[in-house]
Amino acid sequence: MNQTRIALLAGDSARENSNYxxxxxxxxxxxxxxxxxxxxxxxxxxxxxxxxxxRAKITALQRLKKSLMQNLxxxxxRLSPEAIAEPTAEAGKSGGA
Numbered sequence: 001m002n003q004t005r006i007a008l009l010a011g012d013s014a015r016e017n018s019n020y021x022x023x024x025x026x027x028x029x030x031x032x033x034x035x036x037x038x039x040x041x042x043x044x045x046x047x048x049x050x051x052x053x054x055r056a057k058i059t060a061l062q063r064l065k066k067s068l069m070q071n072l073x074x075x076x077x078r079l080s081p082e083a084i085a086e087p088t089a090e091a092g093k094s095g096g097a
Contacts, residue, residue: 031037071077
């Protein structure tokens with residue numbers, strides 16, 4: 001059962017290399033105290049939720065970028081001369097001699 005779970009987690013390339021005779025004698029450390037196990041599980045759950053939120057934010061920002069680029073390229077949205085000049089001025093300052 002564990003070999004099957006490990007093989008599923010490992011992916012196609014690693015499945016061929018996972019050998020039950022190699023994995024069977026491996027010891028996996030885990031806390032015996034249930035409260036500590038729960039605390040670890042809670043932290044992992046919180047991290048997973050944070051990663052999900054970050055992934056959702058990245059996806060939303062990518063969609064926004066795509067939309068803005070489309071609007072700029074089709075002319076539905078125009079940049080003001082100030083908006084165009086500002087990044088150009090900043091680039092000149094950071095490019096220094």
